[in-house]
Amino acid sequence: MGQPRGKDQEKDVLRGHDERNVAALNFIPVQERLPEDLLRLERMVIRTNGQPAKIVCTGVPGIGMARGSDNDLLVALINVYIDAGCPADGIITTSAYALLKLSGQGTSGKHYQALSQCLARVFNTTYHITDGWFDFHAKRYTTVSFRIIDSLTRTHREETGADITLDSRSVLRIRLSEEITKSIRNGYIKPLNLTDYQSLPTVGSRTLYRLLDMYLDEAATRGDPKPYRMAVSLMTHAQNCGVLNRRPDHVRRALDSMHEPLIKMGYLATVNYVGKGLKTTVHYTYGETTSPINQEHVALLVKHGVHRGVAEKYARNLGEKVVVVVAKFAEELKRPNKKIENPAAYLVSLLKDVDSIVAQTRSDELRKQDIQRTRKASQAKIVKAEAQQNHLFEEELHLAIQKEGPEAAVEFMLTSFKVRQLQRHGLELHEIDQVRNAVLERRVDAAQMHAILNRVLMSPEVGIRDLRALL
DNA sequence: AGAAGAGAGATTTCGGTTTT
DNA sequence: AAAACCGAAATCTCTCTTCT
Numbered sequence: 326m327g328q329p330r331g332k333d334q335e336k337d338v339l340r341g342h343d344e345r346n347v348a349a350l351n352f353i354p355v356q357e358r359l360p361e362d363l364l365r366l367e368r369m370v371i372r373t374n375g376q377p378a379k380i381v382c383t384g385v386p387g388i389g390m391a392r393g394s395d396n397d398l399l400v401a402l403i404n405v406y407i408d409a410g411c412p413a414d415g416i417i418t419t420s421a422y423a424l425l426k427l428s429g430q431g432t433s434g435k436h437y438q439a440l441s442q443c444l445a446r447v448f449n450t451t452y453h454i455t456d457g458w459f460d461f462h463a464k465r466y467t468t469v470s471f472r473i474i475d476s477l478t479r480t481h482r483e484e485t486g487a488d489i490t491l492d493s494r495s496v497l498r499i500r501l502s503e504e505i506t507k508s509i510r511n512g513y514i515k516p517l518n519l520t521d522y523q524s525l526p527t528v529g530s531r532t533l534y535r536l537l538d539m540y541l542d543e544a545a546t547r548g549d550p551k552p553y554r555m556a557v558s559l560m561t562h563a564q565n566c567g568v569l570n571r572r573p574d575h576v577r578r579a580l581d582s583m584h585e586p587l588i589k590m591g592y593l594a595t596v597n598y599v600g601k602g603l604k605t606t607v608h609y610t611y612g613e614t615t616s617p618i619n620q621e622h623v624a625l626l627v628k629h630g631v632h633r634g635v636a637e638k639y640a641r642n643l644g645e646k647v648v649v650v651v652a653k654f655a656e657e658l659k660r661p662n663k664k665i666e667n668p669a670a671y672l673v674s675l676l677k678d679v680d681s682i683v684a685q686t687r688s689d690e691l692r693k694q695d696i697q698r699t700r701k702a703s704q705a706k707i708v709k710a711e712a713q714q715n716h717l718f719e720e721e722l723h724l725a726i727q728k729e730g731p732e733a734a735v736e737f738m739l740t741s742f743k744v745r746q747l748q749r750h751g752l753e754l755h756e757i758d759q760v761r762n763a764v765l766e767r768r769v770d771a772a773q774m775h776a777i778l779n780r781v782l783m784s785p786e787v788g789i790r791d792l793r794a795l796l
Numbered sequence: 797a798g799a800a801g802a803g804a805g806a807t808t809t810c811g812g813t814t815t816t
Numbered sequence: 817a818a819a820a821c822c823g824a825a826a827t828c829t830c831t832c833t834t835c836t
Contacts, residue, residue, distance in 0.1 A: 357809095358826085529808095572810090574820055574821075579808080602820085603819090800836095801833085801835090802832090802834090803830105803833100806828085806829075807826100808826085810825085812824100813820105813822080814819105814820085816820085
């Protein structure tokens with residue numbers, strides 16, 4: 326154990342992805358050994374933003390439930406699915422060899438045997454998640470039931486009784502759960518450094534890495550000051566990771582062994598336990614070098630002429646602020662009386678001046694959050710039917726326009742969240758800017774614009790055509 | 797040469813005992 | 817009574833050896 330295989334580190338980093346629900350909920354417990362007769366497991370987890378969720382998983386007698394290292398298979402499947410271009414039917418075809426490689430395992434006979442058992446477990450475990458599965462499209466938490474794998478066909482060397490042997494030429498045809506694939510297609514994913522992930526020696530450290538990376542990703546998105554820090558209640562954290570034991574000293578011991586490799590590789594700088602027993606909280610400080618580089622941000626900057634190396638530096642250091650600065654840049658670029666000789670250099674100068682730009686947008690955002698919070702309070706009483714919620718959105722929008730003018734309306738409908746989504750659906754950044762201006766200048770009614778933007782998300786072809794006609 | 801087997805070493809999990 | 821300490825059983829991993 327210990328040092329990651331050095332040769333991999335020299336090479337390019339394997340850039341993978343993780344589905345956010347899977348990473349946050351961790352519905353496969355880390356525990357490697359579960360009692361044979363344990364076929365139903367119920368636990369509460371708290372998502373990174375505080376949303377509580379109940380997870381019930383059920384196994385089949387004789388096979389047991391998915392656990393521990395089966396998480397690696399799930400990560401591999403998600404990445405195979407994304408690499409395959411996210412087919413709408415959710416079917417991926419891959420080899421047993423590729424799956425083993427992707428989950429960072431060896432490829433000896435024993436590993437193939439382990440893989441077939443692992444597939445059997447994952448295939449036969451059902452999950453029921455209450456109020457914890459985030460529907461990225463509808464923007465709310467939902468209750469879902471599913472199996473990770475819907476169907477599974479495999480070619481195998483030979484069948485000797487009940488034992489099915491996979492080998493390096495086995496081809497697997499797997500249909501992933503629609504809940505998972507739908508979420509991926511909706512873009513509810515985050516980058517995952519597979520090279521780091523695979524270099525971790527234990528199941529626990531790998532699972533914790535993914536979970537902590539979710540927190541890190543959110544801290545970067547919020548634009549927290551560095552170094553990034555994070556604190557959670559010990560027992561909550563244990564539940565989130567899938568450590569089943571409820572005794573604080575046992576939990577702590579389990580966590581310690583997960584932390585060690587993460588500290589060694591520099592992902593975590595420090596881990597502190599504050600308090601005693603059940604009331605202990607765990608405080609993490611991330612390592613300096615762990616800032617994730619968001620490739621989308623890099624691409625965004627490169628597109629505007631910034632040199633790749635420079636772009637990576639700013640993407641690493643500024644996180645989500647990059648989007649804010651580029652938006653500002655696009656805005657400035659369009660001012661008729663402004664002459665910019667070298668757009669790339671101008672963008673870099675804005676990047677250097679990030680603090681004042683972000684301060685400005687942040688004060689706007691705070692105001693917006695305030696509005697939303699007061700409204701949420703009254704909203705709580707209302708039934709959460711989808712149609713009604715849509716209606717509410719419209720109403721909020723109208724209120725925003727009446728009270729605060731079009732600026733507030735724009736803030737409300739063009740959150741950075743939504744801007745990214747729109748881009749993913751094929752809108753160019755300058756077009757989004759046109760949208761913003763059209764509303765600001767009152768050329769287009771905010772409610773109307775909001776409806777069209779939603780259409781873009783629902784059915785891009787029609788929506789974008791309508792939108793372009795309007796601009 | 798490659799597969800199978802044996803044995804040492806490390807991990808994980810869990811229960812009993814002492815301490816606060 | 818809760819929390820921390822300690823240690824042991826069970827199980828897995830890695831390496832070396834043996835057999836076909």
